[in-house]
Amino acid sequence: MPEFIDKTQNTSANLSRLFLSTDILHQVIEQSTDCIKVLDLEGHLIYMNKGGQKLLGIEDLSTCLYAPWETLWPEHERQKLRDAMQGAIAGKTTTFQGDCPTAHGLQKSWRVTVTPTFTSVGDVASLLVISKDVTEEVLACQERDTLQRKLQLEQLRLETIMAQMPSGLSIAEAPSGKLLLHNEEAIRLLRHQLLESPTYAGYVQYGAIHADESSYRPEEYPITRSLTGEVVLQEDMLYRRGDGTITLFSVSAAPVYDTDGNIVFAVSTFYDISQRDELERRKDEFIHIASHELRTPLTSIKANTQLLNRRLKQLQTTPHPLTGDQQGLVDDMATMLERTLKQINVQTRLINDMVDVTRIHTGKLAVNPVPCNLFEVVRNAVIEQQLMIRERKITFDSTFQNLPVLADAMRISQVVNNYLTNALKYSPASSPISVGIEPSSEEVRVWVQDLGPGLSEEEQRRIWKRFYQVPERNENKGTGGVGLGLGLHICQALIEQHNGQVGVDSVPGEGARFWFTLPLQHTEPL
Incomplete structure (x- = not known):
């Protein structure tokens, strides 16, 4: 009997576990x-x-x-x-x-x-x-596919742009500097394929050289410098190409940032300017030769005209009085000679400008700075200009008469005269030209103010460029203001050689104030 009870209990327990497991399974399925x-x-x-x-x-x-x-x-x-x-x-x-x-x-x-x-x-x-x-999974896949198609489209567009770019293009990964690609134009310009460069140290394989033909260090390359955030604009770089020839590139480079402000790439573009550089050299050579060829006969013409003018003055002072007709003829000749001398001076200035601009671009423009008083230099330039154009009024006022600077007085006078010539050329004949000097603790500023039509912001940026002339601008006759668009370019070069700066402040319709600065010399009074 006890044995039967044990079997019954075991069977009940097994059935209970079966029902329990079945119930659990049912709950799992249901939920x-x-x-x-x-x-x-x-x-x-x-x-x-x-x-x-x-x-x-x-x-x-x-x-x-x-x-x-x-x-x-x-x-x-x-x-x-x-x-x-x-x-x-x-x-x-x-x-x-x-x-x-x-x-x-x-x-x-x-x-x-x-x-x-x-x-x-x-x-x-x-x-x-x-x-x-799997709705979310499908939507995610669809979104991924859409993004993938967009990426492929953007990649195709980028590849098309790179293939059609007229300049070479290189892209490097940040921060390593690993070169990722050159476009086809880069390969054509460099005359070699992309060189394996896991880091920017690998740039030693490339052919950038200095003027002495020493190789660039990897950190000197514009694209390397852009990896640190520097923006490089149109920097000249000599390059020994894959075929051994040397050319001149104009190189620009810039960093590319992600949304968090981190540099992720550096991009460099470059193009061959060797032909342009050669054309510039030939143009400068032509200007140099032409100006010298013109200067020789002009010097002779000026000397003969001055001699004729002196003879005419002697004739006017002869002890034998001239008849009325003779006196009228002599006066007419004197007037014509004076005009001729003015035009000779204009032509001489133009030729001198051509010579100077050639010297600037060949690195041969010399200045000979010596201690001098800037007040005296500016005052003498104003007096000289006033004597040449007596019909115009030039005012010069400065309470500071002892302004020691280290300067080439002749070249500074040239700058002041150029500023004055421009002011006289473009301002109304009835309006005065003002000249002033403003010293500060470290430098002195000289300015020339006119009441002409003024300059736009774009014109203010471009006016210092070689051969630039403001378009559609009326000029006053008789001011000796004929020019080639070289004067302000020369002024900028001269002042920069004196460690100074040039500039212009202007509002269209309200005239212009051209200025330059020179460092003051803290020495004994001159």
């Missing part, structure tokens, strides 16, 4: 976040877990039970279901992916697995269908 269904062999729905009902938005399962499963799907997706069910009926597990809306019309994507269940004798009894909501 699963996947949609779990059971179909009969005709494809009718005979079971759906609560998790699936929630996913599909089904509030009353009885409306769907025993209905064909495929009726829950849109027409264009149903063939996938039929193929999957046929495969499962044949004993195979099949999987497909499709789109099916919920009962509330919310579009969802599903990954569906259809598996056969078998009887004890091995026949297919029913179909187990597990549908997993």
